[in-house]
Amino acid sequence: MTFATTKTFRTILAAILICGASLPVAAAPQGEPIVSRIEIRTGDLDLGNQADRDRLDRRLRWAAREVCGTGYGFDLNSRNEARRCVQQALETVEMSQGS
DSSP: OOHHHHHHHHHHHHHHHHTTOOEEEEEOTTSOEEEEOOOOOOTTOOTTSHHHHHHHHHHHHHHHHHHHOOOOTTOHHHHHHHHHHHHHHHHHHHHHHHO
16 A cells, blocks of 8 residues: 555545444344444644554554453453454445545
8 A cells, every 4th residue: 555545545544433433333133234333533733744643543543442342351252353344344444445
C-alpha cells in the first residue's frame, strides 16, 4: 500500500468510525448481526503528520478491540473469535474504500 493509499484508507476508516459505522460483531439468534458502534475523535490530529497518522492507527485498532473484545482468558476459541472480529472490522472499512 502506498503512502497516499494508506493515508486515504486511514482517513476513510476514521470517517466511517466517526460517523458510527456499523460493524457486525456476532450473529444474533435470528441470524442478523449484532451491531456495535464506537466514536473516534480526530479533531486533534493532523493527518499530514506521520506521528498523528500513527496515533489514528492506534485509535482505530483500539476501537476495533473495544467493539470486539479480547476473548476470555485461556479460552482459545473466544480469543480467536475476537481476533477475527477485529480483523473483519478493519477489513470491512478497507473494502468500503474500494467501492
